[in-house]
Amino acid sequence: MTLKPQDFEHVNHVWDDTVANQLDAVERLRYRSNLLGSDQRITNTGGGNTSSKIKMTDPLSGEEVDVLWVKGSGGDLRTSTRANFASLYMDKFLSLENIYNRAEVKGVKTEIEDAMVEMYRHTTFGLNPAASSIDTPLHGLIPFRHVDHMHPIAAIAIAASQDQEALTHEVFGDEVGWVPWQRPGFDLGLVMRDALKVTPNLKGLIMGQHGLINWADDDRVCYELTLTLVEKAARFIEHMDKGARTFGGQKYAALDSQTRDELLVKLLPKMRGLVSQANRFIGTVHLTDRVLEFVNSVDAPRLAEIGTSCPDHFLRTKIKPLYVDWDPQHESESVLLEKLESGLAQYRADYTAYYEACKRPDSPAMRDPNPTVILIPGLGLIAWGKTKSESRVTAEFYSLAIEVMRASEAISAYQGLPRQEAFDIEYWALEEAKLRRMPPEKELARHVVVVIGAGSGIGKATAFRVAQEGAHVVCADLSEEAAQQTAQELIKRYGLGIGVAGTGISGCGSAIGLKVDITNRASVQALLKQVVLAYGALDDVIVTAGVFVPPDKNGQIPDEKWSLTYAINVMGGYIVADEARRIWQAQGLKGSLVLTTSVNAAVAKHGSVAYDTSKAAANHLVRELAIELSPLVRVNGLAPATVVEGSSMFPRERVISSLHKYHVPFADDESTEALREKLANFYAQRTLTKAPVTLADQAEVAYLLISNKFSKTTGQIISVDGGLHEAFLR
Numbered sequence: 214m215t216l217k218p219q220d221f222e223h224v225n226h227v228w229d230d231t232v233a234n235q236l237d238a239v240e241r242l243r244y245r246s247n248l249l250g251s252d253q254r255i256t257n258t259g260g261g262n263t264s265s266k267i268k269m270t271d272p273l274s275g276e277e278v279d280v281l282w283v284k285g286s287g288g289d290l291r292t293s294t295r296a297n298f299a300s301l302y303m304d305k306f307l308s309l310e311n312i313y314n315r316a317e318v319k320g321v322k323t324e325i326e327d328a329m330v331e332m333y334r335h336t337t338f339g340l341n342p343a344a345s346s347i348d349t350p351l352h353g354l355i356p357f358r359h360v361d362h363m364h365p366i367a368a369i370a371i372a373a374s375q376d377q378e379a380l381t382h383e384v385f386g387d388e389v390g391w392v393p394w395q396r397p398g399f400d401l402g403l404v405m406r407d408a409l410k411v412t413p414n415l416k417g418l419i420m421g422q423h424g425l426i427n428w429a430d431d432d433r434v435c436y437e438l439t440l441t442l443v444e445k446a447a448r449f450i451e452h453m454d455k456g457a458r459t460f461g462g463q464k465y466a467a468l469d470s471q472t473r474d475e476l477l478v479k480l481l482p483k484m485r486g487l488v489s490q491a492n493r494f495i496g497t498v499h500l501t502d503r504v505l506e507f508v509n510s511v512d513a514p515r516l517a518e519i520g521t522s523c524p525d526h527f528l529r530t531k532i533k534p535l536y537v538d539w540d541p542q543h544e545s546e547s548v549l550l551e552k553l554e555s556g557l558a559q560y561r562a563d564y565t566a567y568y569e570a571c572k573r574p575d576s577p578a579m580r581d582p583n584p585t586v587i588l589i590p591g592l593g594l595i596a597w598g599k600t601k602s603e604s605r606v607t608a609e610f611y612s613l614a615i616e617v618m619r620a621s622e623a624i625s626a627y628q629g630l631p632r633q634e635a636f637d638i639e640y641w642a643l644e645e646a647k648l649r650r651m652p653p654e655k656e657l658a659r660h661v662v663v664v665i666g667a668g669s670g671i672g673k674a675t676a677f678r679v680a681q682e683g684a685h686v687v688c689a690d691l692s693e694e695a696a697q698q699t700a701q702e703l704i705k706r707y708g709l710g711i712g713v714a715g716t717g718i719s720g721c722g723s724a725i726g727l728k729v730d731i732t733n734r735a736s737v738q739a740l741l742k743q744v745v746l747a748y749g750a751l752d753d754v755i756v757t758a759g760v761f762v763p764p765d766k767n768g769q770i771p772d773e774k775w776s777l778t779y780a781i782n783v784m785g786g787y788i789v790a791d792e793a794r795r796i797w798q799a800q801g802l803k804g805s806l807v808l809t810t811s812v813n814a815a816v817a818k819h820g821s822v823a824y825d826t827s828k829a830a831a832n833h834l835v836r837e838l839a840i841e842l843s844p845l846v847r848v849n850g851l852a853p854a855t856v857v858e859g860s861s862m863f864p865r866e867r868v869i870s871s872l873h874k875y876h877v878p879f880a881d882d883e884s885t886e887a888l889r890e891k892l893a894n895f896y897a898q899r900t901l902t903k904a905p906v907t908l909a910d911q912a913e914v915a916y917l918l919i920s921n922k923f924s925k926t927t928g929q930i931i932s933v934d935g936g937l938h939e940a941f942l943r
């Protein structure tokens with residue numbers, strides 16, 4: 214069967230010569246990689262690699278040499294740039310075979326095989342710092358100019374079927390060969406080269422339990438070959454689709470979306486608490502129709518137990534997911550919770566048994582035995598990872614594994630990686646070394662911090678400060694636009710991460726912007742529901758929202774302004790604490806709350822009676838809440854004074870009226886910022902430290918109060934006022 218690109222139905226041919234022909238050879242490889250990586254049917258996030266052998270001038274000799282450019286370790290094809298590709302002198306790389314052959318013991322999983330990875334660095338061309346991956350020999354030892362190694366769903370479906378070799382022949386005829394599962398490394402490269410020696414006409418290979426590799430001497434031809442092979446496999450699978458009998462048919466029905474979301478909002482904090490006993494995790498909810506078809510099916514428990522097939526998937530999804538056999542139509546929420554708890558206990562026991570049975574004398578210590586993927590009929594798939602990006606990747610990988618199982622069960626019978634092989638990947642010394650090379654986690658890593666008032670001033674500065682410490686930040690504000698602006702600035706600074714999964718708000722990055730009116734309980738409830746669906750729950754809440762109502766010309770504050778001041782500055786903080794309490798209690802993990810009060814709480818003076826008394830009440834609210842929320846949640850107050858810089862509480866009129874009041878000279882045409890600076894400097898002179906109090910000063914203390922550095926402090930008010938002796942608390 215010859216297939217033309219215009220006939221493709223299961224992949225999109227998007228190569229554009231007018232783009233490619235303007236690029237140099239390395240950029241053409243980057244271009245090809247981005248195209249392949251942008252289609253989940255062709256490869257998964259972070260999965261697969263591509264290469265080109267390119268003639269370049271050697272900076273040392275001035276002679277033309279062959280250079281292998283191959284996607285390096287880490288990174289992702291979809292988002293790769295030139296910097297993600299390693300470059301190796303081909304002749305030096307090929308000479309490494311001598312070193313390999315000199316080893317007394319060689320072959321898959323031998324010492325020399327792992328040692329080869331370090332040797333690649335000696336062959337680097339052009340001082341390129343990109344680290345070569347363990348898949349480098351798959352590219353370097355294949356004697357064609359361009360090689361694509363992908364993890365296409367359709368190809369893995371064949372590779373993860375019980376009769377994979379026969380199926381390979383049936384689907385591809387003589388043009389694609391088959392090699393059995395083998396952990397990637399130098400030996401696998403040799404095995405592939407040997408297969409090609411035996412059958413020189415081969416255009417590619419199905420790699421057992423793993424994926425597809427194919428090659429050509431022209432890059433566009435290689436790209437089109439990849440697409441053609443995926444298309445062929447996908448067509449074969451499509452013809453054998455089981456329709457309503459897929460996964461043995463449906464056992465349960467999906468819940469309507471409203472019931473489902475309500476249940477998830479109750480369940481997720483509990484679930485996060487249960488899986489986070491050793492380490493906190495961030496959740497991603499993934500609820501597509503195809504995921505639901507799987508979790509609701511007759512075969513789901515059997516297939517879930519077999520585990521994921523592709524080694525690339527399972528490093529994140531773990532050997533298998535936790536499937537909770539709950540009947541969404543006939544069983545109650547409390548039964549679901551019981552089954553979740555007993556399921557988790559069983560999972561941890563299974564994982565420990567797997568570790569004990571498969572470990573070797575030099576294996577690294579057992580890692581966190583909790584599942585990273587939880588499947589629940591009626592609800593869908595919930596993934597857990599150390600960051601939002603990680604949990605999105607995990608959700609993506611298991612949803613791809615579901616597609617592999619769907620296809621494999623249509624054409625044959627699905628089989629997983631043998632347990633020992635899975636273990637030897639999971640606890641591979643090279644993987645362990647990668648983990649050890651990672652920088653230590655930041656203070657607020659794995660935390661979800663809700664900052665209310667994040668649209669401007671102290672709240673915005675605080676959102677940035679906690680994000681810098683690794684927190685996932687919910688930027689909430691009365692102004693939705695301002696909240697989203699802060700979140701977008703954070704995403705721009707820290708990136709969206711990788712992984713293509715998550716339904717609705719759960720597909721978010723490490724920051725989101727949401728509207729909230731803290732004087733309205735329903736609005737606070739709506740905010741926290743979104744937070745739970747986005748991240749699984751929350752850890753810390755910082756309220757910086759507040760209002761200052763200046764007296765009118767007669768020095769009066771109207772009654773309704775009194776009510777508003779108390780509604781925002783006192784009751785608002787209480788409502789937030791009261792609603793977050795449900796989540797904290799369900800989750801059972803330590804958390805922290807910071808309310809922003811004011812030094813005015815302790816200093817009586819003219820002209821701000823509503824504000825000052827409300828802040829005095831807020832100070833005492835901190836103490837009351839510290840008692841109410843103990844021992845789970847620490848509650849502290851941050852009492853700023855006169856932060857004029859960028860504050861929405863100091864609009865131009867207030868600044869001018871203050872300058873008047875203190876007889877500070879100014880001109881009417883001065884900018885608001887210049888006037889604010891004058892006022893800030895005036896205030897500074899009244900303090901013991903004689904320096905203006907900045908937003909950064911406030912944000913620092915807000916961050917410190919929620920951090921572990923203040924883990925033994927609760928019920929306290931910390932003034933950040935430059936030192937005002939009138940405001941000393943006694």
Ligand SMILES: [Zn+2]
Nearest residue numbers: 261423424525
């Ligand atoms: Zn691979």
